[in-house]
Structure formats: structure tokens, C-alpha cells
Amino acid sequence: MTSSTTQHSTSQHSTSPQKSARHSTSGHGSSGHSTAAPGSQHAGPPGTAPSPAGSMLRQPRVVWAIAFACVISFMGIGLVDPILTSIAAELDASSSQVMLLFTSYLFITGLAMLFTSWVSSRIGAKKTLLAGLALIVVFAALAGASGSIGQIIGFRAGWGLGNALFISTALATIVASASGSTASAIILYEAALGIGIAVGPLVGGALGEVSWRAPFFGTAALMAVGFLAIVVFFGKSAPSTGPKISATASFSALKKPGLRTLALAALFYNFGFFVLLAYSPFPIEAAAETVGIHVGAHELGLVFFGWGICLAITSVVAAPRLTRRFGLHAVLYAMLGLLALDFVVLATFTDRFAVIVTAIIVAGLFLGVLNTALTEAVMESTDLPRSVASSTYSGVRFMGGAVAPAVAGPIRDHLGLPAPYWTAAVAVLVAIGVLVLGRRTFAQDHDIPSESAEDEALAISAGDA
DSSP, X not given: OOHHHHHHHHHTTTTOOOOOEEOOOOTTOOOOOOOOOTTOOOOOSTTOOOOOSSOTTOOOHXXXXXXXXXXXXXXXXXXXXXXXXXXXXXXXOOXXXXXXXXXXXXXXXXXXXXXXXXXXXXXXXXXXXXXXXXHHHHHHHHHHTOXXXXXXXXXXXXXXXXXXXXXXXXHHHHHHHSSSOHHHHHHHXXXXXXXXXXHHHHHHHHHXXXXXXXXXXXXXXXXXXXXXXXXXXSOOOOOOOSOOOOTXXXXXXXXXXXXXXXXXXXXXXXXXXXXXXXXXXXXXXXXXXXXXXXOOHHXXXXXXXXXXXXXXXXXXXXXXXXXXXXXXXXXXXXXXXXXXXXXXXXXXXXXXXXXXXXXXXXXXXXXXXXXXXXXXXXXXXXXXOHHHHHHHHHHHXXXXXXXXXXXXXXXXXXXXXXXXXXXXXXXXXXXXXXXXXXXXXXXXXXXXXEOXXXXXXXXXXXXXX
């Protein structure tokens, strides 16, 4: 959507007493968190009463329903991690084939996310969320019933389509419907992400001890519960009265220098993220064998549970404190630098079981801060509707995640076990370079006036149910 469309959507609600809020950066490049004016409230979906601004935990029921579904959705990312080696053994598949479970899922997720704001603006957020959840339920169950690695790869692609419809719409809806500041809403979303990513490997490992099929069926069942929660708590459907978003809105959004810079940096960063997530079970298993330790689905689940816990804690607790104290740019550079160093450690000591496990868990500390800082930067750096900014950014960054598992296997086969980690380190350093080169345009975008919290919520949720 263009800026003129955004202004048009805002003008439809000109009775709002709120004034436009300006997001600015400090001399250190801080993200400039926006806070609602005293006494203001976010406008939630019809049928939900807005909560007073204040505690992040005082939210409308619909926000908690979406957050719960987010936890289950993000569980799906790490759920297959502990069972990758089991699937490879049971279905006589190579490690490269098994890692394509991430590629098909993430590629379709990223591609579809470029169009989710267009879909949501026509059928409303509630129907978009429910469509996404329904697709996840169906394709997760089909993946569990599959008889070959090719079938699972295909059904994971369908799962990715449902994930795309759900995730970007969920972020925009939580930001629109939650009480308090935008920063608080994003922290709530990132907390759901962190919990889901942390619990996913643990559940996958526990169920994976029963069968590699069990985690897929478990996800389908839990997402069905999330579907019912949104049906119950979202309120009754209302006709769409807001402006329609163009199908090419996400591509037009990339003309915004700040958004383009952040999305491109996230693409390379996500490459490293998913090398760590999709590739690491195999070097862990190899390193364990050298010291006579058996690593199955349960043990891998515990490793990535520790990683996910670190990610969840820093995304909620450390990220906002660090960005307030040191500024957004400094935090991004520092965390990306530490993550690159972590990959160097992984590449250098790939055959050391204790070192590789420790380095993977520690990486979660840096990833949690980066996820929150980048997401908030994107949502604050442009005058575009939040749904467009969210889907555009998410679509581009997931493409980086899709490429990582597809190339990690061939790189390992040709250059050795440490090579994917060296590649990930280079990708993270490229992300730093992108931020450095785009710093000026990124800071310029932070100075663009934004809609008030109330007007922005109304504009995003105009077609919501």
C-alpha cells in the first residue's frame, strides 16, 4: 500500500483525539519506542473491550487467544528438529533430503507472506487467522501420515502456507489489539515466539521417542485448540469497511529504504539462524558418537530446549533494556558480531560434543535479542500499515531461512562438517555490512511521522472480524 492509501485510511477515523506520534532516533541510533498518549487505548477487534494501558499482562482475551496460537505455531518450527535423524533413519533419507523439510516450509511461508496483507484486507484478520490455522491442522496431520520423505516435504509446504497466513496477520493484530505501547505488544509477540521455539524441540523430542509421526499429529491437535480459541474469543464477524490493500503492496513497501535495509539484513541473519536450527542435529550426533554418547530425539530436544529458553528470556527481558541503554544500532551490531563469533566456535570445534552443545545453547541469547530488536525496528521505521510492514519483512527474512537448509547439506558433503557453520558466520557478517551501508536511510525512515496508536489500530483492523 502506498503512503497516500495509509493517509486515506487514517482520515476515515479523523474523530480520534490522538495526534500523530513521531518516532525518532537518538544519536546512538535507538529505536525510539512509541508509547500511547496518557489515557489512550488501543482499538481492538469488534466484540472485545480494550484494556487500560499499563501492564503488558492486562490484555483483551483475543490477544491471549492469538498469543496461545502463536506459541503452537512457532512450536512447529523447532518441532521437527529432534526427529530429523529419526526420519532419516526410518525413511532411508539423506541428511540433505531431511533438511528440505525446513526449506519447503520456509520458502512457501516467505513467498506467501508477501501477499498476506492483501488477503487480510479483503477477508478480515479473523478469517485469515482461521484459514491459516486450518491449513496447519490439515497439513501437519497429513505429514504425520506420510509414507515417504517426498510426501513430508510436500505437506510441509502446505503447512508453510498456513503458517504465512497466520503469523504475519497475528503480529499485526496483536499490535493493533493489545493495550499499552507498540513495544509492549511486540515483546508479547516475541515472548510467544520464544516460548514456542523453546517448547517445540522439547515436545518434539518427547513425542519423537514414541514415533517420528507423533510430533506432527500433536501439532495438528494443538493447532485445532488454537483454532477454537480464536473462534470463541475474537468476536463476531463484521463487514470490511477499510481500504483494500494491493496485491503488490509488499513489493512497493520494499521501496522504503529503512524497511528494505532491515529486511535484507534479516535475510542474511535468518540464513545463519536456520543453519543453526536445521543443520546442527547432525554434527551433534556425530560429535556424540566420538565420545560414546547416544543422542536420540529426547536428547536433541533437551539441547534445543535450552537454546529456546535462552532465546525466549533475552527476547523479552534483555532486548528492550539493551536497546534503551545502548541504542538499536549498537545492539544489532554487537549481537550480530557475537553470533558470527559463535558460528566460528561451532566451525572450529565441530567434533567437540560439549563445546558444540554449549555454543548452540549460547547462540539463543543473541538470537533472542536480534529477533525482538529487528522486529520492533521494522514496525517503527515506516509509515506503512503494520500489516504490510509485517508481511513484507517476514516474507523476505524467511527466504533466507529457506535457502539455509537447502545449501547446508551440499556444502557439508563437498567441504566437510564445519563448512555450513563457516558459511553461516559469513552470512551474519554480511548482515552487519548491510546495516552499516543502509544506516543513513534507516535513520531517515525513523524520522517519518507515524499514525497515532488508535488510528493505526483502526486502520489495520478495519476489515477484522
